Amino acid sequence: MRIGELAERAGVSTRTLRYYESRGLLPTRRAGNGYRVYGDDDLRLVEQIRTLQDFGFGLEETRPFVECLRAGHPAGDSCPASLDVYRRKLAELDVLIGELRSVREQVGAQLVRAEAELRGGPEPRCELGG
């Protein structure tokens, strides 16, 4: 199959495939006329990359998975290096989620406070004995 068909089957643009190739993620054979030629294993490579990208992995982080597949393993995460990436990503996600929750709380508190000040005037006052 040529680049256009692979692109359509994988749901990406041809530009994206050439970009992956330029990053050393997608190996490419050439036909006699210079056209890129791909097989079904290349489709699996691209699908693996897209799956990880959808999870928010950077392209470089997909490299161990790609190399694992290219080494003949049944899945991209059949190799220890891929599992390490999973673990690092989990740790990153935990940190990030924690930070975002903290920010959410702080922004929420600011909103409540600012709303109260807009409605009730700047000075905090006690309802008791009003």
Added chain:
Amino acid sequence: MRIGELAERAGVSTRTLRYYESRGLLPTRRAGNGYRVYGDDDLRLVEQIRTLQDFGFGLEETRPFVECLRAGHPAGDSCPASLDVYRRKLAELDVLIGELRSVREQVGAQLVRAEAELRGGPEPRCELGG
């Protein structure tokens, strides 16, 4: 005060201050020699911007806060437009945190599965009747 002092007091670079000015966030008077001259109110502006930036707000999102301060209000969030930004940000954060938690779960599940396959072989087997 000149740009160097404001930068140091606000904990940002002079480049950053000029950038804020170029975005119309930081108004600037000039001394006779062309130097930028700032007052303490400008320091408060920059601090407001930095606080929001630390929360992950984009520069454009800080504009209502900045304009609120410049209009003479006691705080950047003393104006309804600022509260709207708070509310939009909260909604964005909720969506983002939800997505990240979903990704975290999926990646975690992949890790568990892949670890099991690495240790126990590819075929899922039953311990009973071993």
Added chain:
DNA sequence: CGTTGCCTTGACGTCGGGGTCAAGGAATAC
């Protein structure tokens, strides 16, 4: 007078993941 240090504007670089031409070659249909 020179040096140092802060200031000015302008312009290009960075990072990631590609999008979007442009100019031309190749295969196929008619």
Added chain:
DNA sequence: GTATTCCTTGACCCCGACGTCAAGGCAACG
């Protein structure tokens, strides 16, 4: 022959928030 479609490489464009020069002006010190 020519129209169409796919393919090739190369090159510039995008976002955001600045970093990093480059070339030169201004102030103060000695």
